[in-house]
Amino acid sequence: MEDPDNKPLATDTFVAPSSTRDDGPSKADVLVIGETRNITLAEHETSFWAAVHQWPTAVFWSFFFCIAVVMAGFDAQIITSFFALPAFQQKFGHLYKGSYILSAEWQMALNMGNPIGQVLGALACGWPLEKLGRRLTLALCCVWSICFVFVQFFANSIGMLCAGEILGGLAYGFYVVIAPTYASEICPLALRGVLTASVNLAFVIGQFIAQGVAAGLESRLDDWAWKAPFAIQWVWPVVLLAGLLFAPESPYWLVRKNRREDAHKALVRLSSKKNRPDIEGMLVMIEQTDLLEREIEATTTYWDCFKRANLFRTEISIMVYLIQVIGGNPLIAYATLFFEMAGLDSAQSFNMGVGNTALGFVGTCLSWPLMLHFGRRTIYSSGMVLMTIILFIIGFLDIGRNNTSVVWAQASLMDIWTFIYQTTVGPICFVIISEISATRLRGRTIAISTAVQAGANIVFTVVLPYMINSDQGDWRGKTGFLFGGISLFCYVWCFYRLPESKGRTFEELDILFERKVPPRKFKDYDLLEIEDARA
Template sequence: MYTVGNVYVIAAVAVVGGALFGFDISSMSAIISTEPYLCYFNQGPLYKDTDGKCSGPTASVQGGITASMPGGSFLGALISGYISDILGRKKAIQTGSVIWCVGSIIVCASQNIGMLVAGRFINGLAVGICSAQVPVYITEIAPPSKRGRLVGCQQWAITWGILIMFYISYGSSSVSGSAAFRIPWGLQMIPAIFLFVALLFLPESPRWLAKKDRWEEAINVLALVHAHGDTDSPFVHKEMSEIREVVEFERANSDVTYFELFKPKMINRTHIGIFTQIWSQLTGMNVMMYYITYIFTMAGLGNSVLLPSSIQYIINVIMTVPALLFVDKWGRRPTMLVGAFLMMVWLFVNAGLLATYGVVPYKGQFNNAAESISITGAPAKAVIACTYLFVASYAPTWGPVSWIYPPELYPLRVRGKAVALATSANWAFNFALAYFVPPAFANIRWEVYIVFGVFCAAMFLHVLFLFPETAQKPLEEVEYIFDDSTPGSFKYLGTPAWRTAVDKNTGRLERGEIDLEDKLGPRVSHGDAPERVAEEPKN
């Protein structure tokens, strides 16, 4: 069978797994305020007012419906490490695409809230598997100088999924009856079918193949992706020798379990990987995505809320592009620090506007108890503007970096399970926040923005003091950041995060102008076996 060797094509296909999450976000956010959805899943009085508007699910039940998907994703992310280690990175992603189709069929055919929750939970299993293993797959194929750009495409695919499905849902909202939400929920199977088929033409991770003693296949993949099929390339032989060394070390040690990640030599990077994903949720971005119609309805946009909501999705797509182009040059740390600071500012401004100018709506003004504040005039426009600026701050910073950063922290032998654990933390907090926000808007109103603003301030300080720079560094050098021992020494020192910077020598290393050992010094083997990654030569 024909196999694609272009690393950009490989990444473009793989990140469709990220688009599945985007489809879920906007298919829910665009539908929860529409009359067909509110009436079909109605739990309150049949009609809330004389206009014949259905009240829909209660705030807590709507939170549960929304949260069922990230609840499934939490479990999916945890089991993805085992699936990936047994079946391979590529087949793990294909497994996720099959599960997504099953969940989408159930969601599309939902007859009641219980069936809807069950289908969304199954969809979540698929999203958890794909979101954890797509970054691992790309990281193990891409060279360091392109790694951030290619893994960051996962976030760009999410933004495209959000935008495309939002307009499908927006167009379907004019259809009468339950078809208004069944059409978009059914169409979301299409990208999963494409993903499954297209992956048949992509290579497996050479590192996973090596772990399974499929050495000839591993050499062929390296040659195909990095040397235009030349198995005699010096680069291919050098990288294979490094992979072989790591695999032999792994076999000399016990099989990796999740407990391995909490041992003293690994706990620091485990905590950083987990908190990268946790903080990406505590920015409040996915809250903005899921419940943007609530926010804009409270800002006085009324029945025209869907179209203005789509503007933020367009901003999300466009503003992710700078990160794809420059995140390897900017570095991970500055990108996260700037993003946290700017998001904190917009959240606090929104809190101040709603606290000062917002009023409790009169009975029957809004359809949902979560729409608990009414603000009009210039302050309402300022709230909308700050919401757009918040999205524009998240898109080129925490959005892509939260997927790029964790796979770079770990050595090969633990990477599959480590990234799965970090991603499960993302979905655990996604679940909690999706369930928390509707009741929070109903009960504490504008203080919700204060909560997320404080989280952004905390993440700024956390990154400043504890998150090291990994941009453009060979994965072995990342190992030296966490274990900065001098040759012959077994004492763990660790490099302070604020002393790490973007590697300026990576381009010279790839061109063969400097040798890896000249750059790093003699290799030290203690604790974990460092993973060396020889870079593809410039053509």
């Protein structure tokens, strides 16, 4: 049985390949999941706008949880913006050729705070997410953030500021795991792509606000030029704490805690009263997905992310998130300083930085309609090709350049690169990691991916100041060669290892991975074919 669009549905019976068993047949070899056929068919047939009308509250709460990610994007961007802020340079920098600059060592130290905190926070979030749930964990992180913004605001030395960044960054590690996890667990199939991609939009909004604040304060020469941005960071957690009092918990988490009635109530709260979908059917599908994953893997530890089919799922999650960093994303954070080092004056640099993040906002919004028509693999891989070409062009333009027209060309290409990144790789990454990971291991899989990505960010945090700064490597646009070469390698990985997850329920994805379907065949693989052959 197939849907009208010839999209394969979950089979009545899932038979695990005997080759994966070392101890003979077990109860996991045959798992009846026929109860979900009708709701799976309904999931495939529901359009995006129909799903919006059925689940308006889910859309709202998904966006609401993303406010936490706005904080993470704001903090990461505002720190690098400070490096080109005259008041900050005079306060903590030193004179070099008649102007103040912040040393590469202190740039590196300050930039270390956010990613180090994310590594530690991401790895630490697995236990509280499963023990306390999504709501309470996020609430505790908000209290943490409020406390350590005080350290940043009242810092009277770079050392104190670095400490505040690291301690505050622990919460950011939680935020970037909680938001996509929650969004993927409260929405139906038709909304999953857009709502999980909204995590990237939240990052961009945070970056845009940070760039705008920095540009607005660029002319100030007192301490409020850099204290005011820190003060703004008290707003987000207060808003979140107020809203979390009314937010529904993840139905998947409630089912895993054997709280079926609470899960039913959560689904009712997430859906529309006037256009209510089949709540009982959705609950059965959640239960059956959890049952299937329990049969395949009984425990939910970090080690389970690297066992059996979950190893490949973890590889995919790690790589698509890691590519964000090694493929050139650090240049976005350094946009303002990059423009300044390329030859633009301070005012022009900040204006270009604001424009850069504005393009990112538009690009992320554009990714939503793209996902309704094209697959995740297609969008992600196409973005990698275009980004790689642009990075090499930026690098070649820098060879022997000696006029301002080339500077503006490089700056414009950087904006185009950002637009493409935020339309493809940036948002689609969060969709993929939210879909590919098993529901029982989703928090831990995303946590591992976040930690690896943040670890790579630490490496580039160390390297980039020495590459870009005028008193160090002075690479300027030649950084395009480094990231372009890495991007080319990453595209090859995408071609061979990145599967298509569009239009598949979590239950279907579990079966596809357990059957070890080749990544390039995910899109067209008919789940009924093997069963029909056996019949």
